[in-house]
Amino acid sequence: MSLEVLKVLFNRDLNKLKLEIESYHNESTIWCIEKSIVNSAGNLCLHLIGNLNTYIGAQIGNTNYIRNRQLEFSNKFVPRALLIADIEATILMINSTLDQLIDEDLKQEHSYLVFESKTSLEYLLMHLTTHLTYHLGQINYHRRLLDN
Template identity: 65%
Template structure:
């Protein structure tokens, strides 16, 4: 049951991410930073894609994805259409990764120690939904302020 809930939340928020990226009227605005805004919407989008492809896709879906976190924040001017395509691919990767889990798997330790302590798989997947939602809100504000 929790896996279905997580799938619904990731699906909802990744589709909202796609909608936000599509809503930029000026493609160059995706990469604008201003004053105290340290990360562009484009870089936050790349970060979310990398994060989920690594922590769900590679870990549970065995996709072989190799993450380059630094590039998520340094790469610029990826076309809007490519960001949208990557989001669509990430939606599928997340679905497949979560489909590989059982309710029993959720009770085990997440296979990677991400924080300074071990967490259960449930805890870490809930954390990932909150992380996605947090950056999705930042992207929404970025678009409304700078586009």
């Protein structure tokens, strides 16, 4: 895996996240939960922004981002425009951070314990791409199911 491939994947999927949030016909539906759907698209969006800004921004890029994970799931009715702005800022942060690395850095052990044991930076970044894609799919389904 190369840094260029990782950048392409993060950019592709964060732009898809932006498109999904923009595609809701009714902005309030972004925050809708129903029956067994326990996380709204808005909260999943906040979670992805927090996750990426923590693991890529703060831990790799030294951005001093402070995460409030609980707020990612309890904050409701953040304006769509703010979600979009935060997605765009996350894209810039990821590109800036990954531009500071070289492919050989991917093989190095990540300096923070994220999982049960230490991993390489490459493993962490691959995990973050799949985590993003997983929740992006949930948001897409949420929109198609609940945004009439």
